[in-house]
Amino acid sequence: MTKKVVLVVEYNGSAYKGWQAQKFGVPSVQENLEKALAVIANHPVKVICAGRTDSGVHASAQVVHFETNVERSERAWTLGVNTYLPVDISVVAARHVSENFHARFSALSRRYRYVIYQSELRPAILAKGVTWTYKKLDAEVMKEAAKVFVGTHDFSSFRAIGCQANTPIRTILHFDVQQLGQYIVLDVRANAFLHHMIRNFAGVLMSIGAGEKTVSWSKEVLDAKDRCKGGITAPSDGLYFVDAQYPDIFNIPVCKLGPHFLPYVEEPSYDLSS
Template identity: 80%
Template sequence: MTRKVVLLVEYNGSAYKGWQAQKYDVPTVQENLEKALSVIANHKVSVICAGRTDSGVHASSQVVHFETDEERSERSWTLGTNTHLPSDIAVVAARYVDDDFHARFSALSRRYRYVIYPTALRPAILSSGLTWTYKSLDVGAMAQAAECFLGTHDFTSFRAIGCQANTPTRTILNFSVQQLGQYVVLDVRANAFLHHMIRNFAGVLMTIGAGEKPISWAKQVLDAKDRTQGGITAPPTGLYFVDAEYPDHFNVPSRPLGPHFLPYVEEPEYALSR
């Protein structure tokens, strides 16, 4: 009998050309995960994720599903699969779910965090897992500027030129900018995202935080609906896929928000719409 399994997967994306397997011989997270799962399942496994990540982008809780007709324990899908994965990819949870579950199409929202390390001298440890800037950042100004992104907007100014989405309209459900220990963290939850959207948010907000543009510039960029007015695209190194939200009846496993070197903060109850 064919059953559906959902996984939570953590990975450091530094060594990979993104999540999605490609026809060219380049390393991807999906390719490595499918190979490892295929060994445990004794058949070729194809996986679908909640949100594809770009080259150099990480995940602390990517949601993935696949189908199998082999009976394995949930423990086997985690520990067994991990023995066949490189050290920078790990399955951290597994559960059998209903046949109508879909990692992408069942998701109510997706959530990313962008981690910035503002300090005078560059770090050596975790250098591939955060975005360093030598500039001091005004976190309050960044948070105030980010408020204009809440709600449903045309985010053309924040999508990559090559973005293939059918529409630039997205709904931002929550957007916070806060100091967590020595890090400045952008925390964004939306129904869906455009290509490079978070990194373009980060580029604008870091410019404002550094005092190079006024707070009002964020709204000006949004209203322009022109990517050329949006400033730099921030590096991928600080970006993490941290959560996808599903209806409760699917009973998808969850874990504390990552990345896990950040100080823990109590999570508010989020509404699904603004």
């Protein structure tokens, strides 16, 4: 009898050309995870994730599911699988779920955090885990500028030229900007995202935070519906997939919001099931 298992996976994406398995010799998170799962399952495994991440992008709580016809404990799907994974990928939770669960199509929302590190000198520790800027950024100004992104909009100005999505319309459910010591964190939840969307948000907001552009520029870029008007695409180093929300009926494991080096901040809960 076929069973469905959900995993929550953490990874440092610096060494990988993104989540998705590609041609032979191109390192991906998916390929490494599927190989490790196949050892424990003793059969080939295909995994499906909540949201594919690009080259160099990280995750603290990527949600995936797969099907298997073998009996294994949840401990086997975590500790056992981790034995066969490289040190920069780790399964942090596992649970057996109903057959109608789908990591991608059952998701109500996805959430990312973009972490900017401000310092006159570049960091060595976390060099590929944060986006470094020597410029002094005003987080409150960035927060004000980000308010225009909340809601349902045409985000053509923030999609990559090669984006293959059928429509540029997306709904931003939550967009916060917080200063946590030397970090500025962009925290964004949406129903779905376009290719490079958050990195393009970051490029616009960093220019505004540095005083190079006014607060009103974020709305001007949004209204233009033209990627050429949107400024730079910020680096992938500071981007983390941190959460996917599902209906409570599926009982998907919930992990502490990452990335884990950030101070814990109490936050409101979001009920998107209605």
